[in-house]
Amino acid sequence: MTKKITVKDLTAEEKLRLICADGFWYTVDFGGKIPRACVSDGPVGLRAEREENGKKTTLPAVSYPSVQSLANTWSRECARRTGEALADDCKERGVDILLAPGVNIKRNPLNGRNFEYFSEDPYLAGTLAYEYIDGLQSRNVGACLKHFCCNNLEYNRFHLSSEVDERTLREIYYKPFEIACAAKPVAVMSSYNRINGTYGSEYQKGYDVLRDEFGFDGAIYSDWDAVRDRTAACKAGLDIEFPFNGKNYEKLVADYKAGKLSDEELDACAARVLELGYRCEEMRRDRTVRLTTEERIEVAKKTAEESIVLLKNDGILPLKRGTKACVCGCYGKPDAGMVAGGGSSMVEWLGKGFSIPDLLSERLGTETSYEVAFYWGTVVGHGAYGCNPEISGDQAARADVCVVCAGTGAQFEYESADRLTMKLPAVQERAICELAAINPNVVVVLFAGSAIDMSGWIDRVKGVVFAGFCGEYGGEAVADVLCGAVNPSGKLSETFANSFEDYPSAHTYGNMNVVCYEEGLNVGYRYFDRNPAGVRFPFGFGLSYSEFAYSALEIQPKDGGAEISYTVENLSLRDGKEVSQVYVRECNPLVYRPVKELKGFSKDAVKSGKKVRVRVRLDFNAFAHWSVSEDRWKAADGVYEILVGASAADIRLAAKLEISDGKLTVL
Numbered sequence: 001m002t003k004k005i006t007v008k009d010l011t012a013e014e015k016l017r018l019i020c021a022d023g024f025w026y027t028v029d030f031g032g033k034i035p036r037a038c039v040s041d042g043p044v045g046l047r048a049e050r051e052e053n054g055k056k057t058t059l060p061a062v063s064y065p066s067v068q069s070l071a072n073t074w075s076r077e078c079a080r081r082t083g084e085a086l087a088d089d090c091k092e093r094g095v096d097i098l099l100a101p102g103v104n105i106k107r108n109p110l111n112g113r114n115f116e117y118f119s120e121d122p123y124l125a126g127t128l129a130y131e132y133i134d135g136l137q138s139r140n141v142g143a144c145l146k147h148f149c150c151n152n153l154e155y156n157r158f159h160l161s162s163e164v165d166e167r168t169l170r171e172i173y174y175k176p177f178e179i180a181c182a183a184k185p186v187a188v189m190s191s192y193n194r195i196n197g198t199y200g201s202e203y204q205k206g207y208d209v210l211r212d213e214f215g216f217d218g219a220i221y222s223d224w225d226a227v228r229d230r231t232a233a234c235k236a237g238l239d240i241e242f243p244f245n246g247k248n249y250e251k252l253v254a255d256y257k258a259g260k261l262s263d264e265e266l267d268a269c270a271a272r273v274l275e276l277g278y279r280c281e282e283m284r285r286d287r288t289v290r291l292t293t294e295e296r297i298e299v300a301k302k303t304a305e306e307s308i309v310l311l312k313n314d315g316i317l318p319l320k321r322g323t324k325a326c327v328c329g330c331y332g333k334p335d336a337g338m339v340a341g342g343g344s345s346m347v348e349w350l351g352k353g354f355s356i357p358d359l360l361s362e363r364l365g366t367e368t369s370y371e372v373a374f375y376w377g378t379v380v381g382h383g384a385y386g387c388n389p390e391i392s393g394d395q396a397a398r399a400d401v402c403v404v405c406a407g408t409g410a411q412f413e414y415e416s417a418d419r420l421t422m423k424l425p426a427v428q429e430r431a432i433c434e435l436a437a438i439n440p441n442v443v444v445v446l447f448a449g450s451a452i453d454m455s456g457w458i459d460r461v462k463g464v465v466f467a468g469f470c471g472e473y474g475g476e477a478v479a480d481v482l483c484g485a486v487n488p489s490g491k492l493s494e495t496f497a498n499s500f501e502d503y504p505s506a507h508t509y510g511n512m513n514v515v516c517y518e519e520g521l522n523v524g525y526r527y528f529d530r531n532p533a534g535v536r537f538p539f540g541f542g543l544s545y546s547e548f549a550y551s552a553l554e555i556q557p558k559d560g561g562a563e564i565s566y567t568v569e570n571l572s573l574r575d576g577k578e579v580s581q582v583y584v585r586e587c588n589p590l591v592y593r594p595v596k597e598l599k600g601f602s603k604d605a606v607k608s609g610k611k612v613r614v615r616v617r618l619d620f621n622a623f624a625h626w627s628v629s630e631d632r633w634k635a636a637d638g639v640y641e642i643l644v645g646a647s648a649a650d651i652r653l654a655a656k657l658e659i660s661d662g663k664l665t666v667l
């Protein structure tokens, strides 16, 4: 390595140039004088764009299940492995930093990018993001955590102001960033929107929290084209503007010359961009690709297996060998856009995808028929094409079971716009109902990236499998779950309410420049715990082909916090996996608190007829809330309950402890 250059070695002109990117995906290197960083999109695969002779192409890459699906695994191991595998994808393409993961909270089910985010719960989102980042960076590729902060809708995303009180920011919207920052991501990307009136690219107050309180020591990027005023952004501590914007740059230079930007302010950003380049140079020393493409595909398949959530099963699943199935719906033989969301995260497939009818034929040992029945369809009330399904009915009537492959896809869920409805396109709802009238044994497989309102058809079908946006390699996992080779173990990382109107944020959605987060802390199950009537499927819910019993809860004070242990027993004849969840409730709080909050979870393989002893650590902060009057985290003295459940609405075990003068005693 040549001598490390510091800001002192650069002219003011160089520093001004350094804090603005080089084109779309690079930082500047002054002809090799300093190391540069190459960045590319994630999070569900590498979307590397290359330009040759003025023509842009996207390089094909392994497509992993969407982040929503990853979260539905509730598996730290899947998140870590996905990060590790992605590192190899990046290394092969010379990418230093992956623009991922995003940890924005799912406040509203219509947010067009929900498929790119983990959860409605900050602990689950932050914990899995931590593993993903640590997996990626342990293999010497950097992560860029995004979008800081409160980017919870796509509507009017360049201007919308998210108006949020300080306590809610701390406990809900900052929290996943706080947890994920412990993995030391090399970068954080700011958001497009405004936060309480201030643009994400000028959000000094939040940047100070990141740097001074969360220990973030990397560089802060703008989101693409998000900077309005480069000078104001630099003053706030936004280190690099992406992509290069000539006008902004000229204005920055003029402002500097006019004395509107100090050398200290410029140097602070320039130093961090330099540091990032050197960090990338250091990481580039290890370009060893550890997993073959086939092994990475295996990671994607395994994640898909663990992510599938069995939502309804009136005894119809798993399908027995010899069952004559009829697959209906274009999602049975999807193209890339049908099992992934659209926008900057969309991955170019390596191969041709999958065919559910073929995969079922192999597993069931009989010929599975296929009827397209409907194409993507249009959203309720929009356009007219494809509104009536075309169902011949013969094959569906003759079959033992009708597997309807339905969903959304990139046409409905994409960056820069929100969904218009939580329902499936009308043509698909009609197809499900018509098929259910022809054949009483209908199983619906949903390929979607966010919560679906199923009220129009769910009572007419016997089974519902939420396959998520499973990506190119998810088909086998779906077929294996349907036929029982894989025992479903995914659980919902967000509440599926009956309808959009049941969400607390529904009435704050409109034609707007400002969105008031009136519900405060009551996001997701924190709201539905007090309003259970609106819930179709609760947070943390997912069926299995096994049945699990919970027993013997114990609490042990440990290192200032507590170790929670309990037994999970598999009562069935099949091996399975159970996601158990640990919630904390303050019994008589003196400030408003949600009924309970997730503070730990575990996913354990439990063999048929066997038991495992699960241990979950809670640190002292698990009991704390953000005290507005004291401007700090505070675990108030009082009694707390530890609730262990199979979902937010299915608590199996409870025990109490007391905190007094900062000391924890089991009651």
Ligand code: BGC
Binding pocket: 041, 099, 146, 223, 224, 344
């Ligand atoms: C998205 C980011 C993405 C960037 C680069 C933006 O539009 O919001 O998430 O990383 O583009 O493609």
